[in-house]
Amino acid sequence: MTTTLRAAIVGTGAIAHAHAEALSAIPGGTLVAVADRDPASAAAFAERFGGAVHESLEDLLAVERPDVVHICTPPGVHAPQAIAAMEAGAHVVCEKPAALSLAELDRMVEAAGRTGRELAIVFQQRTGTAAAHVKDLLDAGALGRPLVGVCQTLWFRDQAYFDVPWRGKWATEGGGPTLGHAIHQIDLLAYLLGEWESVRADLWRIDRETGTEDSSTATVTFESGAVASVVTSAVSPREVSAIRIDTERATVTVEHLYGHGHDHWRITPAPGVAEDEVARWALPSMEEPSGHVPLLREIYGALAAGEPLPPLAADPARSFEIVTAVYSSAAHDGARVARQSLREDTARMASLEAPVTERRPGRRALS
Numbered sequence: 001m002t003t004t005l006r007a008a009i010v011g012t013g014a015i016a017h018a019h020a021e022a023l024s025a026i027p028g029g030t031l032v033a034v035a036d037r038d039p040a041s042a043a044a045f046a047e048r049f050g051g052a053v054h055e056s057l058e059d060l061l062a063v064e065r066p067d068v069v070h071i072c073t074p075p076g077v078h079a080p081q082a083i084a085a086m087e088a089g090a091h092v093v094c095e096k097p098a099a100l101s102l103a104e105l106d107r108m109v110e111a112a113g114r115t116g117r118e119l120a121i122v123f124q125q126r127t128g129t130a131a132a133h134v135k136d137l138l139d140a141g142a143l144g145r146p147l148v149g150v151c152q153t154l155w156f157r158d159q160a161y162f163d164v165p166w167r168g169k170w171a172t173e174g175g176g177p178t179l180g181h182a183i184h185q186i187d188l189l190a191y192l193l194g195e196w197e198s199v200r201a202d203l204w205r206i207d208r209e210t211g212t213e214d215s216s217t218a219t220v221t222f223e224s225g226a227v228a229s230v231v232t233s234a235v236s237p238r239e240v241s242a243i244r245i246d247t248e249r250a251t252v253t254v255e256h257l258y259g260h261g262h263d264h265w266r267i268t269p270a271p272g273v274a275e276d277e278v279a280r281w282a283l284p285s286m287e288e289p290s291g292h293v294p295l296l297r298e299i300y301g302a303l304a305a306g307e308p309l310p311p312l313a314a315d316p317a318r319s320f321e322i323v324t325a326v327y328s329s330a331a332h333d334g335a336r337v338a339r340q341s342l343r344e345d346t347a348r349m350a351s352l353e354a355p356v357t358e359r360r361p362g363r364r365a366l367s
């Protein structure tokens, strides 16, 4: 008999729709309740997707006792809401970015361990049959050792985007595009390349009026020996989210914007690699694009079976660590930040706030 877990959503804004749609598309979960501090938003959402309406998460937890809570609120409240949900006995599926600081995220992970609940952070870019295939090839060593990586999140956000009150501020957004946008591609890069080792980085304010960065550049090294260049921008007219990994035997690329299918991926063999070997690297004939549906299907499958979260939803802190190291390196004038000492180095950082180098002609340097 299949277990059906009772799901609730807190925060019924834009991304909550992807969660509700995915829940209706997968087995194992049914939406029973929603909460939003804006009662009209919650009511309209429940009208469309179903579920009882509550004005606060506290009220929802006390009345509904859900099995899983999806946290789709802005990042400033993720940590208290996730911890409250786990303490009330629910597993948590929390939107990125997980929190405003690594210390906050560590408290969420600690709460999961203490309560015996699972904490999944949404990184849907890990999903899709192409990413799974490439990860299998890399993990099996079929492409040889990964050598060089390039990770780009080159997006375009106009000034009006940054003028929204909670955006562009360390206190409410936690960081700039490196945290809010690039964490997806950084997460996919690290999912494919494994444990990171060190980061050197700079934060730039090149064009927009914002309290955080509008761009950043970083060098990330991995324990495998691979070295990656990570570039993030919110000022790039031709937008792309892209990863390139050069290995001993091939170059793997994915170029997309907000999600990828097989057409976005390419595996180019190195000179001299035999055709029959290249043929074995071909993407599978069955295709599923990346997205919330495959991610939630895997999460609910594991939760319903009482198993640990699968790799697609595990390691909630890995990409947040890399982003924290970007901000920490910038705070130390581009110095190398090692994974081993990241938590010690950043223990004082209640937020990720770091100096941003001013690059707008005529503007005073802020750092």
Ligand SMILES: NC(=O)c1ccc[n+]([C@@H]2O[C@H](COP(=O)([O-])OP(=O)(O)OC[C@H]3O[C@@H](n4cnc5c(N)ncnc54)[C@H](O)[C@@H]3O)[C@@H](O)[C@H]2O)c1
Pocket: 010, 011, 012, 013, 014, 015, 016, 035, 036, 037, 038, 041, 056, 057, 072, 073, 074, 075, 077, 095, 096, 097, 122, 124, 180
């Ligand atoms: N995975 C992705 O691809 C993806 C895409 C977009 C947004 N996100 C993330 O999802 C989160 C939400 O973003 P969004 O674009 O949906 O924002 P949004 O502003 O559209 O929705 C947020 C909702 O939360 C409600 N809310 C705020 N504080 C609350 C509180 N304390 N209690 C209850 N409700 C509260 C607001 O009223 C609003 O309805 C962010 O962390 C964002 O980074 C992820």
